[in-house]
Amino acid sequence: MKVENPSTKVAIVTGASSGIGEATGRRFAKEGYAVVLAARRKDLLDRVAAEIRQDGGLALVVPTDLSDAAETSRLVDQALAAYGHVDVLVNNAGYGPPYALEQLDRDQLRHVFDVNLLSGMQLISELTPSMRERGGGRIVNVSSLTRDIGAPFVSAYAATKGGMEAMSSSIRIELAPWNIQSTVVVPGFVDTPIHENSIEAGRHTREDPNNPYRELQDNLEHFARQQLESAISSDEVANVIWKAASVAHPKPRYFAPRSAGTAVQIFSMMPNKLAERILRGMYKWGFPEKPDV
Numbered sequence: 001m002k003v004e005n006p007s008t009k010v011a012i013v014t015g016a017s018s019g020i021g022e023a024t025g026r027r028f029a030k031e032g033y034a035v036v037l038a039a040r041r042k043d044l045l046d047r048v049a050a051e052i053r054q055d056g057g058l059a060l061v062v063p064t065d066l067s068d069a070a071e072t073s074r075l076v077d078q079a080l081a082a083y084g085h086v087d088v089l090v091n092n093a094g095y096g097p098p099y100a101l102e103q104l105d106r107d108q109l110r111h112v113f114d115v116n117l118l119s120g121m122q123l124i125s126e127l128t129p130s131m132r133e134r135g136g137g138r139i140v141n142v143s144s145l146t147r148d149i150g151a152p153f154v155s156a157y158a159a160t161k162g163g164m165e166a167m168s169s170s171i172r173i174e175l176a177p178w179n180i181q182s183t184v185v186v187p188g189f190v191d192t193p194i195h196e197n198s199i200e201a202g203r204h205t206r207e208d209p210n211n212p213y214r215e216l217q218d219n220l221e222h223f224a225r226q227q228l229e230s231a232i233s234s235d236e237v238a239n240v241i242w243k244a245a246s247v248a249h250p251k252p253r254y255f256a257p258r259s260a261g262t263a264v265q266i267f268s269m270m271p272n273k274l275a276e277r278i279l280r281g282m283y284k285w286g287f288p289e290k291p292d293v
Helices: 019-030 042-054 069-083 106-134 155-174 194-201 214-228 234-246 258-269 272-283
Strands: 010-014 034-039 058-063 088-091 137-142 180-187 253-256
Touching: 010 019, 010 069, 010 106, 019 034, 019 042, 019 058, 019 088, 019 234, 034 042, 034 069, 042 058, 058 069, 069 106, 088 106, 088 234, 106 137, 106 155, 106 180, 137 155, 137 234, 155 180, 180 234, 180 258, 214 272, 234 253, 253 258
Parallel strands: 010 034, 010 088, 034 058, 088 137, 137 180, 180 253
Antiparallel strands: none
């Protein structure tokens, strides 16, 4: 049923079934937005939407496999059919297989790019005409510290986030004449289900005696659990996303928390060798022995 109302502001949030996406959907609904919730799991989306409606908000559930171009287009079509326009797009969906690069084949790599980067670019492309017609819009792209600070097992994920930030910088200029503003939010360590899901997904390789990265997997699991002790909540990130989408003149890049930006700045000022040595120490993954001369 179409409930088009030009005065109703509308936000699409991808990856909205849990974590940062769920918190973002709730925050926008609290601010009076009709939210379009997209993710693969309909049951989880239905739960979030039901709670938003119970609080008096508007929520549309659109189960979407963002690796599929047709389903990504259907998300745009259903949002516009329901509300007539979209004011904000939050590209939050993110997926990173917890494996070393040599453990990923071409199809697996392509899937990461489809979900994390290409779907977001497609959504921007397909929403631009309606945003231009409406007189403007906001695009918030959720990135990652892995774009700036190296970490093992995230090569594909980090590559997509780097691509997202480069794309965001380009479209800030490309879409500026129509008041369509793009910005990036970079979360630090956030307490979401993604960490436990990643540990579970990598269990079979961790138990494989022929896996040369078993020690590193154990080290990273320990490191992640340590970081979770001081991790910020999804709600805190959602607050920053809301700020990026609502302030009159959004900055190109926001960090959640601000200390994450400080860490990026510190690492960027270090000599590369020093930065790598510190990171290897953090992950307890040492340098190989030098061969005898």
